[in-house]
Amino acid sequence: MTTNPADPLRHTPPHNLEAEQAVLGGVMLRSSVLAELVDMLAPEDFYYPSHQLIYRAMLELRQASQPVDMSTVAGHLASQAKLGDAKGAPYIAEVASSVISAANATYHAQRVKECAVRRGLIEQAQAVISGAHNPTVPLDDLQGQASAMVIGAQMSEAKRPTRVAEQVPPWLDRLRRMKSGEIQGLKTGYVDLDRYTCGFAPAEFIVIGARPSCGKTALAGNLAYRFAQQGKRVGIFSLEMTTDALINRMACSALKIDGNLLRDPQYISHFDMERIEAWAYHEFSKLPIRIDDRAGLKPSQIVEQARVWMHEEGLDVLIGDYLQYTATEGRHNTRADALAATSARFKQQAKDLGIPIIWLAQLNRDSEKEGRPYTRHIKDCGAIEQDADQIILLHPWKSTAAANDDVPTVKVYVDKSRNSACGVFDLYYVKKHLTFMSASSREDA
Numbered sequence: 206m207t208t209n210p211a212d213p214l215r216h217t218p219p220h221n222l223e224a225e226q227a228v229l230g231g232v233m234l235r236s237s238v239l240a241e242l243v244d245m246l247a248p249e250d251f252y253y254p255s256h257q258l259i260y261r262a263m264l265e266l267r268q269a270s271q272p273v274d275m276s277t278v279a280g281h282l283a284s285q286a287k288l289g290d291a292k293g294a295p296y297i298a299e300v301a302s303s304v305i306s307a308a309n310a311t312y313h314a315q316r317v318k319e320c321a322v323r324r325g326l327i328e329q330a331q332a333v334i335s336g337a338h339n340p341t342v343p344l345d346d347l348q349g350q351a352s353a354m355v356i357g358a359q360m361s362e363a364k365r366p367t368r369v370a371e372q373v374p375p376w377l378d379r380l381r382r383m384k385s386g387e388i389q390g391l392k393t394g395y396v397d398l399d400r401y402t403c404g405f406a407p408a409e410f411i412v413i414g415a416r417p418s419c420g421k422t423a424l425a426g427n428l429a430y431r432f433a434q435q436g437k438r439v440g441i442f443s444l445e446m447t448t449d450a451l452i453n454r455m456a457c458s459a460l461k462i463d464g465n466l467l468r469d470p471q472y473i474s475h476f477d478m479e480r481i482e483a484w485a486y487h488e489f490s491k492l493p494i495r496i497d498d499r500a501g502l503k504p505s506q507i508v509e510q511a512r513v514w515m516h517e518e519g520l521d522v523l524i525g526d527y528l529q530y531t532a533t534e535g536r537h538n539t540r541a542d543a544l545a546a547t548s549a550r551f552k553q554q555a556k557d558l559g560i561p562i563i564w565l566a567q568l569n570r571d572s573e574k575e576g577r578p579y580t581r582h583i584k585d586c587g588a589i590e591q592d593a594d595q596i597i598l599l600h601p602w603k604s605t606a607a608a609n610d611d612v613p614t615v616k617v618y619v620d621k622s623r624n625s626a627c628g629v630f631d632l633y634y635v636k637k638h639l640t641f642m643s644a645s646s647r648e649d650a
Contacts, residue, residue, distance in 0.1 A: 218323075218327060222253070226303055226304075227304055227313040228260075228313045230300045234307045238307045238310045239263060251321075252320065265281065266281055279294040345534070383403070391404050392435065393405070395641070397617070397645050406624065407561060408556045408561070409562070410564075412583070414568050416578075419600070422445070422527075422565065423641065424632075425524050427639075429441055429522075430459060433493055437521035438520050440494075441495065441523075442525040445527060453467045458638055460480055461638050462481070464639055503533075504532075504546075505534060508550065523558070524564075525562070526564075527567060528547070528566040528589070529544065529566065540585050541586055545586060551592075552592040566584065566586070567584045569584045572598075577618065578599075595621060595623065597620070598618040599615050600617075602616045613634055614633060615633070616631060
């Protein structure tokens with residue numbers, strides 16, 4: 206690998222001529238190797254423009270189901286008037302003859318990829334350095350940019366544009382499984398909610414809205430606990446409540462213990478205390494849940510912390526409580542403009558991480574006046590209506606099916622669902638246990 210460690214920002218970027226030639230020569234020696242490299246290397250990962258052209262020609266020949274060797278590669282480039290830019294047929298023949306075995310092509314491809322990642326880091330580092338010298342660039346933005354640069358490089362395989370032909374088999378497979386009744390997204394365990402949403406799908410930005418004290422935090426806690434019981438890695442940003450308060454709520458729901466007892470534990474019976482200790486040590490402590498309860502977090506800090514969690518142990522779903530509690534970041538004319546920028550950022554984060562991201566949101570008083578909530582009632586932020594993939598609204602309702610006020614009915618409106626159905630259904634909310642139950646199946650949540 207060619208580089209100058211003394212000042213990598215001012216010298217030749219990292220590259221490896223021998224590794225690049227070994228990859229190209231290996232493919233021309235045994236074209237089947239290319240199938241192993243397609244998802245690993247893009248033409249832009251090669252440092253030399255001639256090598257980029259040769260590799261792109263190989264990919265185009267493969268896509269056209271044509272043989273890939275030095276003759277076909279040279280011919281393909283000649284047909285595009287690019288053979289001269291690729292240093293001509295003699296150079297292609299030289300590269301092909303420089304390799305005696307294709308066995309190590311994947312190893313050499315990894316070396317090429319490593320150099321490409323290093324070049325990318327240098328480019329991003331230059332942007333960070335430039336911003337650091339500019340006093341008008343907020344420090345939080347710089348820190349988030351630097352963290353994203355390092356963690357993004359460590360995380361993984363870059364997402365590449367894909368051809369439709371490559372996506373048809375997995376798409377049909379998902380369709381067949383859904384036809385057989387399998388839910389493809391993250392199951393909530395609430396029968397009607399799963400029926401309407403088909404589960405919370407990867408890359409979806411989901412908003413759960415309600416007026417204060419209507420149970421949105423309790424529902425989020427129930428969902429987090431259920432996801433974790435399925436072995437899903439859950440990240441929670443609790444901007445309103447402490448970690449202790451969240452654990453109290455999960456204990457109430459899991460053990461069906463009155464929440465007032467956990468707030469004043471001197472009245473807890475010895476039997477219940479033993480149950481709590483057994484649950485805490487043998488069940489709850491083993492669940493893959495991570496909580497950040499720092500108040501006043503900015504969107505950039507939330508995005509950065511989520512990346513850290515994803516890098517350290519992986520992440521399957523992210524839950525935030527609640528959207529209007531996020532700190533304002535950058536300059537905005539109104540609070541609505543600030544929240545619109547935050548909403549768009551979380552939408553992008555869901556796509557970047559490839560996981561469902563669920564944020565709670567408060568509704569304004571108009572939802573009470575109109576008798577039921579609508580998407581337009583989300584407080585201070587009309588932009589959520591366009592950003593969110595799913596919007597789920599909770600509204601308390603006088604119980605007709607339950608025997609007493611301990612089990613009131615909550616109307617759940619799936620008011621927007623980009624990829625599934627909208628509708629309304631009931632959940633029972635046992636407030637003293639902070640537990641939601643499916644009304645249709647009467648199964649405990």
